[in-house]
Amino acid sequence: MDDPVLLTGAGGRVGQAILSRLADEYDWRLLDREPIPEERRHGVPESASFVADVTDDAAVADAVAGCGAVIHLAGDPRPDAPWDSVLANNIDGTQTVFSAAVDAGVEKVAFASSNHAVGAYETDERTPEMYRADDDYRLDGEELPRPSNLYGVSKASGETLGRYYHDHADLDVVCVRIGNLTEGHPPREYERGQAMWLSHRDCAHLFDRCLAADYGYEIVYGISDNDRKYYSIERAKEVLGYDPQDNSAEYTFEGEPKNDPATE
Ligand SMILES: NC(=O)C1=CN([C@@H]2O[C@H](COP(=O)(O)OP(=O)(O)OC[C@H]3O[C@@H](n4cnc5c(N)ncnc54)[C@H](O)[C@@H]3O)[C@@H](O)[C@H]2O)C=CC1
Ligand SMILES: O=C1O[C@H](COP(=O)(O)O)[C@@H](O)[C@H](O)[C@H]1O
Numbered sequence: 001m002d003d004p005v006l007l008t009g010a011g012g013r014v015g016q017a018i019l020s021r022l023a024d025e026y027d028w029r030l031l032d033r034e035p036i037p038e039e040r041r042h043g044v045p046e047s048a049s050f051v052a053d054v055t056d057d058a059a060v061a062d063a064v065a066g067c068g069a070v071i072h073l074a075g076d077p078r079p080d081a082p083w084d085s086v087l088a089n090n091i092d093g094t095q096t097v098f099s100a101a102v103d104a105g106v107e108k109v110a111f112a113s114s115n116h117a118v119g120a121y122e123t124d125e126r127t128p129e130m131y132r133a134d135d136d137y138r139l140d141g142e143e144l145p146r147p148s149n150l151y152g153v154s155k156a157s158g159e160t161l162g163r164y165y166h167d168h169a170d171l172d173v174v175c176v177r178i179g180n181l182t183e184g185h186p187p188r189e190y191e192r193g194q195a196m197w198l199s200h201r202d203c204a205h206l207f208d209r210c211l212a213a214d215y216g217y218e219i220v221y222g223i224s225d226n227d228r229k230y231y232s233i234e235r236a237k238e239v240l241g242y243d244p245q246d247n248s249a250e251y252t253f254e255g256e257p258k259n260d261p262a263t264e
Helices: 013-022 057-064 083-103 150-169 191-195 200-212 234-240
Strands: 005-008 028-032 049-051 069-072 108-114 172-178 217-222
Touching (some): 013 200, 028 057, 057 083, 069 083, 108 150, 108 200, 200 234
Parallel strands (some): 005 028, 069 108, 172 217
16 A cells, blocks of 8 residues: 555554554554644654544545545444444444545545444353354354444444445445454453454554455454454455464463463
8 A cells, every 4th residue: 555544543552553563564644533642653743643533524534635545443442332422433433434535535444343243142142152262153254243232333333334335436445343452461361352352463464454455345353363262264364364473372361471481
């Protein structure tokens, strides 16, 4: 991707996992409603950093002008977020970003969807067994959304908006159903979290592949190559060339590295 890439929500956790590792790889434009301090811009100049809300049509149009791709992360990430917030930040904001991307002639958008778009597949009958390495239950991205909560509804809506702009405006869209991003170790003492762990380096690599690969419309799961898993990463490997390096099985249940003599 030679053209500039707009990263919305750049100041947040996922944005920082990406930008801290890929700062030198792209001509970034950053957008966040909070000013991003210099140390979190990782060398991206302040002139390429937009302080704006993703529901602001004019501001988003300004930020995306001339870009070839967008990684759209900005939104309310709370699983218990109230409807008013997800309606504005996640649904309206995502429609604004897709629409502005089309108007600007952007080639591709990677959208941060969530495990919570499909959380209701985790039924009482299937859990906790489905979180374990010896269980072969898998979701692969072909299934219909079954949201856990209204936040999950907003993410399923974002996926559908992506489908709409792909079908009607020829925008290439990949929706990444991100699992649970934590830095340095998987979520501690949390089976579900360890089954959907996404390490920071695998996160950066996955979104790098979203910018480099060719696709039309895709839904993929964004998790590391955990032994425990109920999300297939085969589609991400096949279509995007995703090659994850991390695995929550390399850590104890408490989140300590197993190759650390202190924990053996
Ligand atoms: N962290 C995780 O494990 C997961 C995150 N995601 C999704 O990834 C995206 C990023 O999540 P995180 O980095 O964890 O959240 P975060 O809260 O750390 O970062 C979100 C960023 O977006 C900005 N933002 C929020 N609403 C905005 C708006 N209306 N306009 C402009 N900027 C706005 C915030 O200021 C913040 O810097 C979210 O869409 C979230 O739903 C999905 C699954 C898992
Ligand atoms: O979508 C998201 O999912 C992760 C994992 O969900 P959890 O309910 O197991 O914590 C969550 O940590 C993150 O904040 C959210 O945006």
